Amino acid sequence: MGLVVKTIMAEVNYTDRTVAESQVIQALETVTEVWPKDSHTGFLIHFTNRNFEDNPNVGYSTVDSAELVLGALFAGNYFQATTEF
DSSP states (O other), X not given: OHHHHHHXXXXXXXXXXXXXXXXXXXXXXXXXXXXXXXXXXXXXXSOOOTTOOOOTTSXXXXXXXHHHHHXXXXXXXXXXXXXXX
């Protein structure tokens, strides 16, 4: 949802477009590089701690992963992103 909100804020001029675009890119880079994910499927872990440690007692979430992909597609379409994540 955050990626969609940043995009909408840029569209309605609540924030500068370049700032919103850089925040979206930073969020996507952080999630793809740091957030724990399943090594086979790539699904994101549902809950983690501040240190982003993998918790084996918590499941991986297809819903959270789908929301991230949809938010990235929405923001990418708006900002005409050419960077691959």
